[in-house]
Amino acid sequence: MTAELRRLPFVVRPLPDEPFGSWFETMAATLRTTCGDLARALGLRVLAQGPLGSTSWSVQLDDQQLANLERTTGLTSEVLRATTREGFAANAVQFDRRGAISLFSPISGASGRYCPDCLRDSNGRWRLTWQFPFGFACVRHHRLLNDVCAACRKPPHRTALPHRLVPMPGACRNPIGRLDNGRVRPCGADLRDDHSDAMDAGADVLDAQRLIMRALSKPRTADGIWSSGPQPASRVLGDLVLLAGFARRDLEERGPDESRTSSGGAGAIHRASAYAVACRAVHDTALLNELFRDNVNVNTSYDGLSPQMQTLIASTRGTKRRATFVLQTAFDGGDAAARAAKIPALLWPEWTAHLAPRRVDRTIAAAALSAAIVLAGSRLTHAASLGLIDREAPSRRVTNVMRSLGRSGAETETLPTILQLAQFLDAVDTPIDYSRRRSLDYTELLQPEEWERIAIAHNVHSGFPRRAVLARAHVHRLLSGDRVQRLSPLDGAPELVTDSELHGFTRNAPSRVLSALEEVAALYLDGLGIEEPVTWHPTPSALGLAPFEPDRAGARKWVARRPVRGASGGPKHVAISAAYDEGLSIRATAVKLGLSRQTVARTRDAHGIPSRPGRQPRFHVDIEWLREQYETERRTAVSIARELGCSPTTIRRHLRAAGLTHGAT
Template sequence: LGSLEIPLESVESMLWLGRRRSRFCPSCLAENGGRWMLAWRMRWSFACLRHNCLLADSCPACRSPQRAVPASVALIPVPGLCAHKLIGCHGRGVTRCGTELAVAPSLPLAHDHPILTTQQMINAAVFTGIARTGIYGRAPAPLSALIADLCALGGRIMRYPNLDELRQLTSEAVVAEFLAARKEAMFGNRGVTADSSAVASGIATAAAGSILGAANTAEAAGRMRWLIAFNRHNGRSVSATNIGWGRGISAALRSVQLSALSSYLSVSDQLRYRTHSTTPRRPHPRSAAERARWLPSLLWPAVCLNVRCDGVGFGQVRSALAVAVVLVGSRITLSAAAELLGAATNARAVSRVLQRVGLSDSARGVWRTVEELADQLDADRSPIDYARRRTLSCGDLLPESVWIEICLSSGISPGRALRLALARCWLYERITGFPGSQARWAVDSPEFRSKLADLPELLNSEFISAADCYAGHFLAEQAIVGEPVAWAPAMLPECGAPVAVGGPVRSHRAEVNLSRVLRESSLAAGSVPPATSSGVCAARRILPRESLEVLYVEQRKSLAHIGSRYGLSRQMVTQLAHSYGIAIRASGRPHLD
């Protein structure tokens, strides 16, 4: 076995290292004159790859196991014959059974039978000391981990056998042999143990091997779900805390178990165990606080753009998904996670939104995006310390004189006091990542929140540049230097488009409208424009020439109808048509002959 090192926690599962008795292949004994193979003494040797059959467990005459005790020094053994004492005989010079073991019955198997495939996998791992196939392809595991995994899965499968599934995995003949052996009480109902027969070990390892031999975690989890469902159907507890089923199992198997259990977990637990990632794992106790420090209370709009959640506002989605990012891989509660982000929302509201998102068809993609974003922030934190931003004193943010100056320089009407309050709330959210609707200037009314959501539609790139310039000075006065005013990940998971922060920001309604367009049209996710792009250049990404020609020229839709569908104004669609060289129809109803 080479220089194999066995972890102490795996010793209890390493039953294959020794065996009080030995199985044998009758065909091999017939061919080699009765010579005994060393491999037959391994506990997890249950099939002969040379003759494609199960090994025999005992003498066909006296039904005694072979090589169970050392032979007497006074006995000259005869190769190929049973050396067990006859029943009722005592002493050294007693008569031995002497039955020819080559005539023992053995169950033949097809050359590609799962039992033989699993025996090949075990033999290869024993030869090299490492398991490299199946779920171990990306992260090879030592032989001890493979055996521990086989023990964990095989023991659970044989402890609570689902005969219908086992028939599909092996064959009717193998299961019939297993039932006959169990009826004869050759082994107990304790799973794969020292007293198990070759057919029991073969079935257990074949069923376990079908899971371990999968190409990836997701495929292996799909093959394991029948086992979890059968256990739960029969009233046996299967949860993320007790699903190990054995000591010393590999990280790869634990990932498969957690992924297979995903549908039985709450959304928050799915995020804690990362069940939608390629490597689900147990939560880490100290990952939440550090990640929350670099995370805004409202998740970046572009991340939430494609989230489908009927009956929930866009701001609620952003705040709930920000809490979800904190939950990923941590043991923190919903309440504590919301508190880390400044209590912009509460546990009840977050739970409601996560449940609503979980009911949508795109839920799996949303959770995968959240988990990838958490990993991205852990690997490369954001340049903004949002925990510090949330504690800023913003009482004197955007004085009226500065507001008027910015409006005059950007050609925007300053309006009345209400518009200044809206602008302060908007800039407060932009600087701190905290909801502007909860700023000190906000009015707790649906009308104010609606106007705040619509405000970015009135802003242009000149206003954004001037506001960011003022915000930079404001942050410097608060001893915050070396940080951008606003920021978003350079490459957002599932979005594919880089996000800049220099142009006008889309309103919440505009973002929701664009999300609706993406769902209803055939645009690919990669054609989504950056959330801060503007003008005809951005409109081209939303509405390509081919789509505009089909809608306007062939289907004769109006410019206003097309603009409403794609979240653009009628004037922008007109400019886009001119840029594409598409002639604009004369106004008025079309003439009918």
């Protein structure tokens, strides 16, 4: 089919906010051709008869249709997609499993409202915003939109374009009978000439219409009740539609709407007034409570509503929303498996300390928080979301904590923060693939010999074997973010590491030791060819949150391997060298620095500090004379000492130095 398509000689460019059906109708009228012929020329349709899909074209165009339109008109796919609800209201669109726009999406539904003044200004070309259920006023001409054709009293533009007729832009195409040849007879009334009494829109109605269109054009809205957690356009519109329904019910109880059509449904006046009330209520707590008081019941659905609205409805009922439902319905979309690869099985310690429920095991809480982030916006069960990050976790304990998240009064921000984290992770590319980290083999990680070298280098007791096991578990937690039970024990290890032991090790270990262990983790990744940081976590400021209070660290005091190290207030060899320059002996240096003589001598030898010579002898003895006196003259050490004026001990020391053995006289 594509090979037969040719570029049209003349193309009308779509107006801003113009639906595809209106542009198609204008093209057919301009070229004076039937809608069926134009559809075939554009590559939209090949059937010879039957109604055209003009209403569906204004909702969504598939890739093949867009390619054919680009080929035949020269318009870009962006321009063409903007003529559909899928492109114009991309922030609020929701899809079903087949990839079509969901019937439960706030932008679904058919509407034929129109502004005669706008039709006159544009020569019969319609606006896309008139087709939405929440389009009720023309902010340009300050009037309410007409619901029906003045001639046939039916909503116009709800039927497909006629296949065999040349259309007339701005004319009502509702069927009102059949011609003599059996063809459908359209109404044909010119909607541009509708001079029925125009219903003026008040300032509050126009403000409401502007607020809705602003919400439709922004990815998220953070005004009114949504200020505690910005919500996507689909949820904001869902909240407004619900509140407008409550307000319309109250208005109808007060009296009938004179603008109600014979075809049923709310009239233009009540519809516009209801949306005006709804838009005020999201900024007025008293008005919001008044709407809820008489309209919320056990049958009120939570589907498509924001977490804030769900909480308000539950509060009106006197109940609390289940954490599961809040997480699953807060937003649509997001790949749970891809999100699971971006977070550790145990949520980052900084975030766990901020979000973990009180009086809950820290490891169980961390696993529950990670699984809750995976669960957000999905239709997974608790166990399935946990299984994406840790299939061997204690499922019952973790899922019980997941169900209780946010119930305590001190945990009011837990669920909104989890939702923010989930959406943040969906929007960014994280530097660590935790799915790969969890699958690595950590058998050879930090062997005891390596830990012993680290302990010696940083002057701490190795604490072998227990502290070696804890250090290895700490490095494993840094790399994998997983439970310590997943790490295979070392040969000869006395027992497995408990999470409380590991937490105590991390809190109390000196910072220099923790830095050395982080270097071990970095080298381990380098050895595997993985170019990733050892650890990473999103900062609170990235989510618009205030900085977290630091976790209360332990004293971080370990017994030193050699307590005297550092006792001098700096490196020992520097202080000992300075004492040598002062002329102090080993003994004097040891007394001054509070060290032992052995430590001073060992440090001096290790760093090449020269030793000062000891006490010099007061006199010299001629060894040959001493030998003659001792061996030949047979004199005693006492008599020789008396002659020389020294002690017998000095003579005996000289005799030993000369290799002579003194004896009795």
